[in-house]
Amino acid sequence: MPDIKQLGKPWFSQADHRNPEKSAIVIGGGLAGCSTAYSLAKRGWQVTILEQHEALASEASGNPQGVLYAKLSADNTPLSQFILHGYHYSIDLLKQLNIQDWQQCGVVQLAVNDKTNQRYQALDAQHPDDLLQYMNAQQLSEIAGLDIHHSGLFFPAAGWVHPPALCRALVDHSTIKTVKNSLVNEISPENNEWVIKSDSGEFRSKTIIIAQGTASSRFNQLRYLPLKSIRGQITRVKATHQSQKLSTCVCGEGYIAPAIKGEHTLGATFHFNDASLAIRDQDHQENLNMQQQWFPTSYDAIGGDHIEITGGRTGFRCTTPDYLPIVGPVVHHQSFLDTYAPLRKNSKLPLTDKPDYFDGLYVTTGHGSRGMISCPISGEILADMITGDESYTNPLPATLKEALHPSRFLIRDLIKNKQ
Numbered sequence: 319m320p321d322i323k324q325l326g327k328p329w330f331s332q333a334d335h336r337n338p339e340k341s342a343i344v345i346g347g348g349l350a351g352c353s354t355a356y357s358l359a360k361r362g363w364q365v366t367i368l369e370q371h372e373a374l375a376s377e378a379s380g381n382p383q384g385v386l387y388a389k390l391s392a393d394n395t396p397l398s399q400f401i402l403h404g405y406h407y408s409i410d411l412l413k414q415l416n417i418q419d420w421q422q423c424g425v426v427q428l429a430v431n432d433k434t435n436q437r438y439q440a441l442d443a444q445h446p447d448d449l450l451q452y453m454n455a456q457q458l459s460e461i462a463g464l465d466i467h468h469s470g471l472f473f474p475a476a477g478w479v480h481p482p483a484l485c486r487a488l489v490d491h492s493t494i495k496t497v498k499n500s501l502v503n504e505i506s507p508e509n510n511e512w513v514i515k516s517d518s519g520e521f522r523s524k525t526i527i528i529a530q531g532t533a534s535s536r537f538n539q540l541r542y543l544p545l546k547s548i549r550g551q552i553t554r555v556k557a558t559h560q561s562q563k564l565s566t567c568v569c570g571e572g573y574i575a576p577a578i579k580g581e582h583t584l585g586a587t588f589h590f591n592d593a594s595l596a597i598r599d600q601d602h603q604e605n606l607n608m609q610q611q612w613f614p615t616s617y618d619a620i621g622g623d624h625i626e627i628t629g630g631r632t633g634f635r636c637t638t639p640d641y642l643p644i645v646g647p648v649v650h651h652q653s654f655l656d657t658y659a660p661l662r663k664n665s666k667l668p669l670t671d672k673p674d675y676f677d678g679l680y681v682t683t684g685h686g687s688r689g690m691i692s693c694p695i696s697g698e699i700l701a702d703m704i705t706g707d708e709s710y711t712n713p714l715p716a717t718l719k720e721a722l723h724p725s726r727f728l729i730r731d732l733i734k735n736k737q
């Protein structure tokens with residue numbers, strides 16, 4: 319029996335959708351939605367973004383400082399490959415957009431245990447110095463401007479960006495329109511186009527993109543996506559003369575970014591099964607404790623026992639079981655299960671049928687804790703799929719696009735006889 323891997327994977331074949339009108343509607347005005355709009359506009363498309371709030375980037379993408387944090391593994395997994403491509407793409411993009419609220423100050427990743435230390439040394443041997451360098455505590459201290467007690471990796475080209483400023487820059491394009499205060503309540507296919515019912519009226523388009531963060535599985539067509547929501551709170555603290563010396567982002571468990579407008583951002587808590595938007599003192603304390611443990615000189619520099627907390631913000635990361643985002647076309651769930659049902663009994667069957675897609679329905683979500691490097695490249699991937707326009711070189715190999723495909727969980731479950 320031939321191996322399934324060598325037969326091609328018809329369940330991952332691309333949708334045949336073509337839209338000669340070159341216009342699309344994106345639901346959700348966070349980093350994922352704005353990035354997709356940007357990539358489509360770049361290819362000559364008209365895009366309308368529908369956002370439920372009064373402003374773009376009001377949910378997960380609303381933090382003051384998002385760190386470009388590339389958590390790489392030494393064994394070049396699809397996740398690690400994706401992170402690397404996304405990292406380079408975001409940095410190039412940030413340079414092109416020329417936004418003010420981005421600082422290429424470098425990022426330090428501390429080795430928080432022996433295993434991480436070994437991984438970092440292996441990564442150092444695999445990658446060029448302009449991507450990352452393994453350094454001892456003294457070298458890192460010189461770079462950071464405050465004493466660091468651990469060895470770790472330094473990413474010289476990384477830094478932090480203000481995600482709302484990035485969103486605004488992405489949609490600053492003559493063919494992108496944003497409609498705010500526009501909660502979408504329903505999407506339905508009708509006569510070869512999608513009808514979208516929202517608080518601000520009805521919209522129609524042959525192509526729609528769901529970029530609703532944790533709410534991306536809200537509509538029936540996407541209910542099968544295995545999304546999880548993880549609550550996170552950041553803490554803003556007043557900078558001091560001493561803490562202004564911090565000149566790079568430092569990430570251990572939790573992170574601190576250099577001061578901007580007299581404040582630092584410290585992040586971020588990680589809580590499952592908690593849907594509260596409240597800003598909690600105990601979560602501020604958790605963020606401060608992480609600093610005290612991993613980077614005590616920063617904790618002392620921001621005031622030690624007299625730290626002045628100036629604010630905080632809560633958001634929800636949207637994650638997937640394999641930590642890769644979900645980017646691509648959406649199938650009819652039941653029809654997909656019926657088409658590939660024989661795989662339950664024999665995962666090596668040479669099936670050839672393509673899946674039945676909802677014509678013109680795409681999704682970009684599940685960007686987890688790394689939206690700064692995951693959302694922009696996902697916009698490019700999606701725009702390539704939607705337009706079929708190969709003139710913009712798609713930066714990722716086909717296998718990696720399969721690793722992001724929305725149907726990957728369905729097919730894995732079928733093969734394991736779980737669906």
Ligand SMILES: Cc1cc2nc3c(=O)[nH]c(=O)nc-3n(C[C@H](O)[C@H](O)[C@H](O)COP(=O)(O)OP(=O)(O)OC[C@H]3O[C@@H](n4cnc5c(N)ncnc54)[C@H](O)[C@@H]3O)c2cc1C
Binds near residue numbers: 532552
């Ligand atoms: C506390 C915290 C700290 C983080 N720190 C970092 C970091 O340092 N670095 C990093 O890379 N990443 C970080 N992240 C992750 C990053 O913020 C996210 O990955 C990214 O913002 C996700 O963008 P998104 O567009 O998918 O989701 P969102 O920003 O949540 O956008 C979804 C949008 O869809 C809209 N929407 C939803 N439903 C509807 C509807 N029915 N109709 C209309 N609009 C709708 C929402 O209002 C929202 O604006 C952090 C996240 C959190 C929560």
